[in-house]
Amino acid sequence: MPQSAPLISVAVIFRNARATLPETLQSLGENAGPGREFLFIDDGSTDSGARLVEEFIKARPDACRLITLPVGVGTAEATAIAFREARGEYLMRCDADDTLEPGALDTIAETASRTGADLIAVPLLYDIRRPNGHRKQHIAAVSSLDLNDMPIDTVHFGLPNKLIRRSLVIASDAMPFPGIDRWEDLGVVARVLARKPTTAIVGRPLYRYIRRVGVTTLSSADTEQILRDHIALAKRLDEWFTTHGLAKEYAPFLLQLKFLAKVKLLRHRPRRLHQWQRTFPEVNSRIMQLRHIPLRYRLLFAAATRL
Numbered sequence: 001m002p003q004s005a006p007l008i009s010v011a012v013i014f015r016n017a018r019a020t021l022p023e024t025l026q027s028l029g030e031n032a033g034p035g036r037e038f039l040f041i042d043d044g045s046t047d048s049g050a051r052l053v054e055e056f057i058k059a060r061p062d063a064c065r066l067i068t069l070p071v072g073v074g075t076a077e078a079t080a081i082a083f084r085e086a087r088g089e090y091l092m093r094c095d096a097d098d099t100l101e102p103g104a105l106d107t108i109a110e111t112a113s114r115t116g117a118d119l120i121a122v123p124l125l126y127d128i129r130r131p132n133g134h135r136k137q138h139i140a141a142v143s144s145l146d147l148n149d150m151p152i153d154t155v156h157f158g159l160p161n162k163l164i165r166r167s168l169v170i171a172s173d174a175m176p177f178p179g180i181d182r183w184e185d186l187g188v189v190a191r192v193l194a195r196k197p198t199t200a201i202v203g204r205p206l207y208r209y210i211r212r213v214g215v216t217t218l219s220s221a222d223t224e225q226i227l228r229d230h231i232a233l234a235k236r237l238d239e240w241f242t243t244h245g246l247a248k249e250y251a252p253f254l255l256q257l258k259f260l261a262k263v264k265l266l267r268h269r270p271r272r273l274h275q276w277q278r279t280f281p282e283v284n285s286r287i288m289q290l291r292h293i294p295l296r297y298r299l300l301f302a303a304a305t306r307l
Helices: 021-030 049-058 075-085 104-115 166-171 184-194 223-243 251-262 273-278 281-289 295-305
Strands: 008-014 036-043 064-069 090-093 119-121 124-129 135-140 162-165 199-201 207-212
Touching: 008 021, 008 049, 008 075, 008 104, 021 049, 036 049, 036 075, 049 064, 064 075, 075 090, 075 184, 090 166, 104 119, 104 199, 162 166, 162 184, 166 184, 184 223, 184 251, 223 251, 251 281, 273 281, 273 295, 281 295
Parallel strands: 008 036, 008 090, 036 064, 119 199, 124 207
Antiparallel strands: 090 162, 119 162, 124 135
């Protein structure tokens, strides 16, 4: 590795991603250049995906590293390992089934250098692909980086479309919570934003979020585990904000978080009304305050809560 630290470290977590890695690696190659580090974490793969990464690294030995974990530890812990090992001033994650747009890192690096911002966000280009070859694309913009004024969704709380100053992640105690692999990026972004970093929003989409219809992903598999992780993350963040004296200031964010964490208790069958009422009961009387939730859903959930 060069003696000088890179400006940007891009972490790629992969596990049995042989089918999607070629497209991801091609996009990373198109974004290689001075001041870039690509840090790959093989989270216990049993397929040949690591060979593709090794070939990629051979062409760029000074800009890449591969860390191989003998067994899978999950996205949260693998991301934490990547962030601890990264040498860059800024951190970014690229999922192993997504891509960066050509010139994305040039634009993001220029924005970081010009503004000096601690956190830079870019819109997402959603690329929905069907087995028959049909594709549908749309852009999701970042509307706000005010924690109390953000809808809780992928474009606002995902890690892949954010560049974050590494020292801020460390200082904010914002590493992913161990064992919580769904919404793990929300836990990082929320704690960073709670510290009121300087921010910048790039106007055009630079990250392609690819959804392959019919292909199971971590965020769509095992509804019960997703529910458990969401509730666990809401509890951990509530504790963190309380411990740091920030719970009152960010009450609107925490209210929205707790509501969405337990929403599957009523949205999926069998509906568990009593568990819904007992989980974060402080939310039940304040559902109508959730302005980022469509009104008709607020009315339905408020009615269910009173049953």
